[in-house]
Amino acid sequence: MATRTVTIASSVGLHARPAALFVEAASASGLDVEIAKPGEDPVDATSILGVMALGARHGEEVVLTADGDGADETLDSLVALLSRDLDAE
Template sequence: MPTQKAVVTAPIGLHARPAAVFVRAVTETGLPVTITKAGIRRVDARSLLHVMAADFSYGCEVELGIEDSALNGALSREKAAAALRTLGELLESQGPE
Protein backbone atom coordinates (compact mmCIF):
# COMPACT_ATOMS: atom_id res chain seq x y z
CA MET A 1 0.00 0.00 0.00
CA PRO A 2 1.52 3.35 -1.01
CA THR A 3 1.58 5.75 1.95
CA GLN A 4 2.72 9.27 2.69
CA LYS A 5 3.17 10.93 6.07
CA ALA A 6 2.43 14.63 6.55
CA VAL A 7 1.85 17.13 9.33
CA VAL A 8 -1.33 19.23 9.39
CA THR A 9 -0.25 22.88 9.39
CA ALA A 10 -3.59 24.67 9.09
CA PRO A 11 -4.08 26.56 12.38
CA ILE A 12 -7.62 25.16 12.76
CA GLY A 13 -6.60 21.68 11.63
CA LEU A 14 -8.66 19.93 8.97
CA HIS A 15 -11.89 21.79 9.68
CA ALA A 16 -13.93 24.13 7.49
CA ARG A 17 -11.95 25.57 4.58
CA PRO A 18 -8.71 23.56 4.96
CA ALA A 19 -10.71 20.32 5.07
CA ALA A 20 -12.75 21.32 2.01
CA VAL A 21 -9.60 22.21 0.05
CA PHE A 22 -7.99 18.91 1.00
CA VAL A 23 -11.06 16.77 0.20
CA ARG A 24 -11.48 18.52 -3.15
CA ALA A 25 -7.84 17.77 -4.02
CA VAL A 26 -8.27 14.12 -2.99
CA THR A 27 -11.41 13.79 -5.10
CA GLU A 28 -9.63 15.28 -8.11
CA THR A 29 -7.00 12.49 -7.99
CA GLY A 30 -9.71 9.93 -8.73
CA LEU A 31 -8.06 7.60 -6.20
CA PRO A 32 -9.58 6.07 -3.05
CA VAL A 33 -7.28 7.83 -0.58
CA THR A 34 -7.54 7.19 3.16
CA ILE A 35 -6.22 9.32 6.01
CA THR A 36 -5.42 8.30 9.56
CA LYS A 37 -3.54 9.37 12.67
CA ALA A 38 -2.44 7.49 15.75
CA GLY A 39 -5.39 6.20 17.71
CA ILE A 40 -8.09 6.37 15.03
CA ARG A 41 -9.19 4.11 12.21
CA ARG A 42 -8.57 5.03 8.58
CA VAL A 43 -11.21 7.30 7.11
CA ASP A 44 -12.13 7.98 3.49
CA ALA A 45 -10.32 11.20 2.59
CA ARG A 46 -12.91 11.87 -0.15
CA SER A 47 -15.56 12.47 2.53
CA LEU A 48 -15.64 15.96 4.07
CA LEU A 49 -17.80 14.68 6.92
CA HIS A 50 -15.39 11.83 7.75
CA VAL A 51 -12.34 14.07 7.58
CA MET A 52 -13.86 16.75 9.80
CA ALA A 53 -15.25 14.22 12.30
CA ALA A 54 -11.83 12.56 12.72
CA ASP A 55 -10.44 15.76 14.28
CA PHE A 56 -7.11 16.12 12.50
CA SER A 57 -5.83 19.04 14.55
CA TYR A 58 -2.97 21.48 13.99
CA GLY A 59 0.41 19.77 14.26
CA CYS A 60 -0.81 16.19 14.16
CA GLU A 61 1.00 13.70 11.96
CA VAL A 62 -1.25 11.89 9.52
CA GLU A 63 -0.72 9.04 7.13
CA LEU A 64 -2.30 9.06 3.68
CA GLY A 65 -2.71 5.75 1.91
CA ILE A 66 -4.23 3.86 -0.98
CA GLU A 67 -5.00 0.14 -0.74
CA ASP A 68 -3.07 -2.04 -3.18
CA SER A 69 -6.35 -3.60 -4.33
CA ALA A 70 -7.32 -0.21 -5.79
CA LEU A 71 -4.20 -0.07 -7.95
CA ASN A 72 -3.63 -1.59 -11.35
CA GLY A 73 0.07 -2.32 -11.94
CA ALA A 74 3.29 -0.35 -11.57
CA LEU A 75 2.13 2.74 -13.48
CA SER A 76 -0.87 3.09 -11.23
CA ARG A 77 1.38 2.60 -8.18
CA GLU A 78 3.62 5.44 -9.40
CA LYS A 79 0.58 7.67 -9.99
CA ALA A 80 -0.67 6.85 -6.49
CA ALA A 81 2.68 7.67 -4.87
CA ALA A 82 2.88 10.97 -6.76
CA ALA A 83 -0.70 11.87 -5.77
CA LEU A 84 0.01 11.09 -2.12
CA ARG A 85 3.15 13.26 -2.17
CA THR A 86 1.15 16.15 -3.64
CA LEU A 87 -1.62 15.74 -1.05
CA GLY A 88 0.96 15.59 1.76
CA GLU A 89 2.53 18.81 0.47
CA LEU A 90 -0.91 20.43 0.42
CA LEU A 91 -1.50 19.51 4.08
CA GLU A 92 1.88 20.95 5.01
CA SER A 93 1.37 24.19 3.08
CA GLN A 94 -1.90 25.33 4.68
CA GLY A 95 -0.22 27.17 7.55
CA PRO A 96 -0.61 30.86 8.34
CA GLU A 97 0.29 33.15 5.45
Protein backbone atom coordinates in the same frame (compact mmCIF):
# COMPACT_ATOMS: atom_id res chain seq x y z
CA MET B 1 -0.18 0.47 -1.36
CA ALA B 2 1.51 3.83 -0.90
CA THR B 3 1.67 5.46 2.54
CA ARG B 4 2.76 8.87 3.81
CA THR B 5 2.78 10.48 7.24
CA VAL B 6 2.36 14.23 7.44
CA THR B 7 1.93 16.87 10.14
CA ILE B 8 -1.06 19.21 9.81
CA ALA B 9 0.33 22.71 9.22
CA SER B 10 -2.95 24.60 9.07
CA SER B 11 -3.21 26.75 12.19
CA VAL B 12 -6.87 25.88 12.67
CA GLY B 13 -6.46 22.15 12.04
CA LEU B 14 -8.06 20.06 9.34
CA HIS B 15 -11.56 21.51 9.11
CA ALA B 16 -13.57 23.99 7.06
CA ARG B 17 -11.48 25.41 4.24
CA PRO B 18 -8.37 23.23 4.70
CA ALA B 19 -10.57 20.12 4.87
CA ALA B 20 -12.51 21.19 1.79
CA LEU B 21 -9.33 21.76 -0.23
CA PHE B 22 -7.94 18.41 0.88
CA VAL B 23 -11.16 16.53 0.06
CA GLU B 24 -11.40 18.21 -3.34
CA ALA B 25 -7.82 17.23 -4.16
CA ALA B 26 -8.32 13.64 -2.96
CA SER B 27 -11.54 13.35 -5.00
CA ALA B 28 -9.89 14.78 -8.11
CA SER B 29 -7.24 12.03 -8.01
CA GLY B 30 -9.86 9.37 -8.75
CA LEU B 31 -8.03 6.94 -6.45
CA ASP B 32 -9.15 5.31 -3.22
CA VAL B 33 -7.39 7.55 -0.74
CA GLU B 34 -7.73 7.09 3.00
CA ILE B 35 -6.65 9.24 5.92
CA ALA B 36 -6.21 8.22 9.56
CA LYS B 37 -4.72 9.36 12.79
CA PRO B 38 -1.82 6.99 13.63
CA GLY B 39 -3.18 3.76 15.09
CA GLU B 40 -6.81 4.68 14.42
CA ASP B 41 -9.28 3.44 11.79
CA PRO B 42 -8.85 5.17 8.44
CA VAL B 43 -11.64 7.19 6.82
CA ASP B 44 -12.42 7.89 3.18
CA ALA B 45 -10.41 10.98 2.19
CA THR B 46 -13.16 12.06 -0.22
CA SER B 47 -15.71 12.41 2.62
CA ILE B 48 -15.52 15.89 4.11
CA LEU B 49 -17.55 14.82 7.14
CA GLY B 50 -15.30 11.83 7.71
CA VAL B 51 -12.19 13.98 7.37
CA MET B 52 -13.51 16.67 9.72
CA ALA B 53 -14.71 14.04 12.22
CA LEU B 54 -11.09 12.90 12.55
CA GLY B 55 -10.60 16.08 14.54
CA ALA B 56 -7.00 16.45 13.31
CA ARG B 57 -5.57 19.60 14.85
CA HIS B 58 -2.59 21.80 14.10
CA GLY B 59 0.66 19.92 14.69
CA GLU B 60 -0.93 16.46 14.74
CA GLU B 61 0.20 13.69 12.41
CA VAL B 62 -2.05 11.92 9.95
CA VAL B 63 -1.35 8.88 7.79
CA LEU B 64 -2.43 8.88 4.15
CA THR B 65 -2.76 5.72 2.05
CA ALA B 66 -3.67 5.19 -1.59
CA ASP B 67 -3.78 2.37 -4.11
CA GLY B 68 -3.42 2.22 -7.86
CA ASP B 69 -1.70 4.04 -10.68
CA GLY B 70 -0.13 7.30 -9.61
CA ALA B 71 -0.71 6.61 -5.90
CA ASP B 72 2.74 7.94 -4.98
CA GLU B 73 2.32 11.15 -6.96
CA THR B 74 -1.16 11.68 -5.53
CA LEU B 75 0.03 11.24 -1.97
CA ASP B 76 3.02 13.52 -2.55
CA SER B 77 0.72 16.31 -3.69
CA LEU B 78 -1.68 15.74 -0.76
CA VAL B 79 1.25 15.81 1.65
CA ALA B 80 2.37 19.10 0.11
CA LEU B 81 -1.16 20.46 0.59
CA LEU B 82 -1.37 19.49 4.27
CA SER B 83 2.15 20.85 4.91
CA ARG B 84 0.99 24.38 4.08
CA ASP B 85 -0.94 26.65 6.39
CA LEU B 86 -4.01 26.73 4.18
CA ASP B 87 -5.80 29.22 6.37
CA ALA B 88 -3.04 31.76 6.03
CA GLU B 89 -3.33 31.84 2.25
